[in-house]
Amino acid sequence: MKSFDGCWTCRLRKKRCDESRPACSNCSSLQITCHFGDEKPAWMDGGAEQRAKADEIKHELRHAAARRRGILPIEVLAPLRAEPILESHCDRTSTPTAPSTTLAPSDYDLMSAEKPEQCSAISSSDGQSRESGLDRRFMMFYFDHFFPFLFPFYKPSLLEGGRSWIMELILGDRAMWHTTLCLSTYFVSITLDGAISGPNVCKDLAWGRLLEQMRVTFVMLQNDIREVASSGTQDVIVKTSRIMGSIIQLQRFETTVGNFDNCQKHLSAAIALYRQVLQATSNIIGRDGRPAFRDILSHMGQRLWATTFEQGGAWNSDQAAFRFYSALLIVDDIIASTCTGTPPRLQEYHTELLTNDHRSDERPPLNLEDFVGCESWVLLRIGEISALDAWKWSTQKAGKLDMMELVARASTIKQALLADLARLDASTHTPETNLLGLYAVYNDHLPPMPGGCAKFVTRVWAQAALLYLSLSVSGWQPGSVGIRENVVRTLTLLEQMPAAALLRTMVWPFCIAGCLAEPGEECRFRALADALMPHRLFAAARKALEIMEHVWRCRNELTVDSDFAACMRRSGYTESSMPILI
Missing domain, CATH: 4.10.240 (CD2-Gal4)
Structure with a gap:
């Protein structure tokens, strides 16, 4: 009844x-x-x-x-509040705030929201095996499709061990497993949304899995932080580096889905963990001062096959992961510094990590081109400009600015940029030798173009660096000859992209050039962003366009004392909430 x-x-x-x-x-x-x-x-x-x-x-x-x-609410992206988790990275003696939902390690992959029971892709009488099978399938989607989309330039050779470390690390680390599932379920939900119209039980399932994995990710990170605080010194290096990687991966997920609120918190936590890895290594080797990058790698185990670190070989999973996430951290830190108007926090490590100290027979520990498609020298110069900009404003505020010194420092940076640009142009048509080139034919996801996409991307970044330098030295003068020339050159290059999606690797150049665009150029910048479909996969580019449009609306209010960081602040961001345009 x-x-x-x-x-x-x-x-x-x-x-x-x-x-x-x-x-x-x-x-x-x-x-x-x-x-x-x-x-x-x-x-x-x-x-x-x-x-x-x-x-x-x-x-x-x-x-x-x-x-x-098909929209992820902001509050979902910070379950259990991110602050206690991230702050605990910087203070090992404190105990992270316990989550409102407790989770036993044996239960972590059995958690589920209320889920539809009739999706043909997962029909099974055994709920646990259904969950495990779905997770494995989502994970393979990530390896096969989504990782190459997020990092199209990262293609380590077979002789270095390839990308197998990704699978090894994810399978061996619970937090990394769940952050990866977050990324994968998000991409799957977008794919299903584009392929299946109307309400669909499988799309609902993908979103249910996404919300679930976000919750579990934060719990896993909290547990890992507690464990590393009680680990032996030798274990701390590997465990801390894995947490650092999980946080950087989590940041990549949040920016992918359009949540930039926690960028600076994640970056601060990852930088603190990087320094803790250095300190733990120093404690082991008993060396005064900072250990070399190869010292850290050597204490993460043996290579899969190796002669010496200088001569090469295949990295084990922890070594490869630490190199990968260290490169992303360096880039994030540099780009964040341009938005906040402060020097890069890891600038003291740039020379050691990104240069070969003028020894042509030796590769630097990290070659950023291999990870993000932009050669290291450009990002080094951007970091130097950011530091120069911060010095300029601090000395000006104190009434001690020496314009001759400012111009002299800027001239040194500019000459280095121009010299490297000339070298880049000269090498565009030089064929690269690659013993494994046969396999590259079947694994290259980038569109073909003269010199390769990496050289094109590097050129765009270098042109934007020159623009950033002019803005930092001369202030907001969008009509000046130097700024006009570089805006036009950057925009022209962007419009020559062989594929619209390549813009997602050049968001910072796109944003800084767009902020200085003239009214007649606005539609051309909008067209570049609008060509990225679906928009939900290109949140950083959409955020850049949002910032640019705000600057366009208030361009008449900007004075010569404004710079790129001032534009960001005028868009409503504080230093702690500043997005990272990468």
């Missing part, structure tokens, strides 16, 4: 209920939990518990609406 008032969810929401079972049409259409039964729930007390349950259902409604629209 049907009850007169319907399900308890509808009663709480004061909605008319059709009393269908096992879920009424209201709850089914909204994709929320339908509470029904003859007995009145304890939370229907007319007091505090009922108000709490009402808030819980409102929260569930927001998440369900987000799944239906």
Whole structure:
């Protein structure tokens, strides 16, 4: 016999209920939990518990609406609050705030939200094996499709061990496993959204998995932080480097889905962990001062096959991961510094990590071109300009600015940029020798062009660096000859991209040139961003366009004392909330 008032969810929401079972049409259409039964729930007390349950259902409604629209709510991207997790990186003696939801290690991959039961791709009578099988499939999607999309230039050779370390690391580290599943489920949800129109149970499943994995990721990071605090010195190096990688991966996920709120927090935590790895290595080798990069790698185990670190060989998974995430961290730090108006926090390591100290027979520890497609010398110069810009404003504020010294420093940077640009142009048509070139034919996801995409990307970054230098020295003078020339050159290069998606590797050059565009050029910058489809996969480029459009609206209010960091602040960002345009 049907009850007169319907399900308890509808009663709480004061909605008319059709009393269908096992879920009424209201709850089914909204994709929320339908509470029904003859007995009145304890939370229907007319007091505090009922108000709490009402808030819980409102929260569930927001998440369900987000799944239906294909949008990830901001609050979902910081479950359990990010601050306690990240701050604990910097202070090992403190205990991270316990999450509101506890999770035993043996249970972590059995957690699930309420999920549809009829998706043909996962039909199984065994819930645990269904979950495991789905996770493995999502993980292979990541290896096969999404990682190459996120990092199109990262193609280590077979002789270095290739990219097999990614699978080894993810399978051996719980936090990395869940951050990777976050990325993969997000991409799968977008793919299904584009391929399947209308409500679909499999799309709902992908979003349910995404929300679940975000929650578990933060719990895993908290657990890992607790474990590393009690580890022996030898273990600290590997465990801390893995946490650093998980945080950088988490940041990449959040910026991919369009949440930039935690960029600076994640960056600060990762930098603190990088320094802790250095300190742990120093403790082991007993050396005064900073250990060399190869000292860190040598204490992460043996290479898979090797002669010496200088002569090469295949990195083991922890070594390869540390190199990869260190490169991303260096780049993020440099780009963040241009937005905040402060020197790069890792600048003291740049020469050691990114140069060969003028020894042509030796490769630097990190060659950024191999990781992000832009040669190291450009990003080194951008870091120097950022530091020069910070010096200029601090000395000017103190009334001690020496313009001759400013110009002299800027001239040195400019001459280095121009010399490297000339060398780049000369090498464009020089064929590269690659013993494994046969395999590259089958594994290159980048469009063909003279000299290769990396040289093109490097040229765009270098042109934008010259623009940034002029802006830092001369201030906001968009009509000046030097700034005009570099805006036009950068825009012209961007419009010559062999594929629109390549813009996602040049977001910072796109943004700084766009901020200085004339009104007649605005539509050309918009067209570059609008060509990136679907927009949800290119959140950083959309964020850059949002910043540019804000600058265009208030361009008449900007004075000669403004610089790129001032533009960012005028867009409403503080130093702690500044997005990283990478």
